[in-house]
Amino acid sequence: MTNRQSFLIAATIALGIMGTVVAVRAQSATEIVLTNVSYDPTRELYRAVNDAFSKHWQSTAGQKVTIRTSHGGSGKQARSVIDGLEADVVTLALAGDIDAIARESKRLPANWQSRLPNNASPYTSTIVFVVRKGNPKGIKDWPDLAKAGVSVVTPNPKTSGGARWNYLAAWAYEVDRTKGDQAAAKKFVEAIFRNVPVLDSGARGSTTTFAQRAVGDVFISWENEAFLILQEFGADKFEIVSPPFSMLAEPPVSLVDFVVDKRGTRKVAEAYLNFLYTPAAQKMIAHNFYRPSKSEGVDAADLARFPKLKLVTIDEAFGGWAKAQAEHFAEGAVFDQIYKPGQGSGRPTR
């Protein structure tokens, strides 16, 4: 065989493979497809909910519906929806991110949060501590994180939605304890962040730092993430400490009106969000470590995992996300004043 012949054969085979791939891709589009743009740790939850909803919709409306999900950092996902990612519904980590979509793109109305029960949050969570097995540093409550010699892991509040909750929970604790002393709260949070050896940019990065690289004595985390860490990395290595006082984290959901009206999916998308509040979905929610909004239909064993804590909402403690964001996390705001990169070495420099 000459060089030229072998080249032609190689080229023909390559084109053949490419043609087959393209042909295989061609698919039918008779069923309804919904896109749910969500944040990082909801994968298992929505996988269960999506299956259940598909069955429910098939039996009640007689239509086949497939739900596609997209996961990523909450802020980044909001940005993508603003830039045109066609989400029928958004299920994000903070109301502030959905507010941003309403403000920047007008794809949903400003009053979105009043359209569904419980501030449009079908499930909630809170902020807890994950410590190493046996709790060697004796961590019980927020003041323990500010003590000298305790190394604290939390992501960067500038980039991570979850980390903002951590920061605000500590702040709210001290304000509550001192009956409203903001200056004391600032000192308290500053002391905690002095104990942070490394600020990862996202919650999953911090989890890896704490669980795999074995950095730090205590990891401040969403409760659902904490349970996931125990499940993935071993309940024999870590334990959860719930402080008596914490924040009620409300991850909200909303329809994206512009998209559902354009695609004609409003009815099924609304049904999907309402489905999240049904006992069937609440059971899955509790099973996936989120706190259900109603205990009806939820397994007692799942419910027993969530200790009763004193929980305050962001509205009660900070007057809403927009205000908290501007006062604490904006350029040059309180967080920038108390945290100076390179200073947090895990060893307090007092």
Place this chain on the structure above:
Amino acid sequence: MHSSSAFSESPAVRWTLIAIAIGFLALFLVLPLIAVFAEALRRGIGMFLEAFAEPDTQAAIRLTLLVSAIAVPLNLVFGLAAAWAIAKFEFPGKSLLITLIDLPFSVSPVVSGLVYVLLFGAKGVLGPTLDDWDFKIIFAVPGIVLATIFVTFPFIARELIPLMQEQGTAEEEAALTLGASGFRTFLTVTLPNVRWALLYGVLLCNARAMGEFGAVSVVSGHIRGLTNTMPLHVEILYNEYNFVAAFAVASLLAALAFVTLGAKSFLEWRHGDALAATRRH
């Protein structure tokens, strides 16, 4: 005493250099590669194979194949045309064209992704018009293809230009003098002269097209089973603590790299002379 070529160095120096090079390669290339396969197979071959049974993973593999099946042939045509124009003709703006071809090498992939968001995004220059036509570019397959074409287009042209310049225009001129048409000259003279370099460029282009992360990540939207390519899927699986599946998909990408490397070595060994011109540059 004044002949100080590398060959006159003492054996100790030579072996130290070789040891450093091998040690470096082992530490930074071989070890991580072994780690990928070790992690993928940590819970046995069953779990490894299960990772590929997942529909989302299959969709990611299909999408990656589709994207490179579109991007590589387009870049092949573009690369050939550009290399031919540059090597065989003189025209104003030629050096500008060469610089532009190199642009994707010097621009961060994230920026090349963002460019498309700024152009085709809902708030971008062309976004509203596209929305009226109900034609999706970013957060859909066309955007991923565009971003991939952008980051991979220098590969084939860069491979061909030095070789074609070296070969000059004498053979083409002879063919034309003998009465062949321009197209026939291209098919029977130009193309056979560069075929192995072309294939080599296609291989490199394909490897990058399948492995591209940054630019694709920006325009993908990360919808599972729809706009997730293999590299993006690896990241998502990893972030979900699904380490076995993440490394299983990663090992498939690594295997692709091995195939590319093997094919590349074969070409160099079998058709070294045809590629020699390229290598000299």
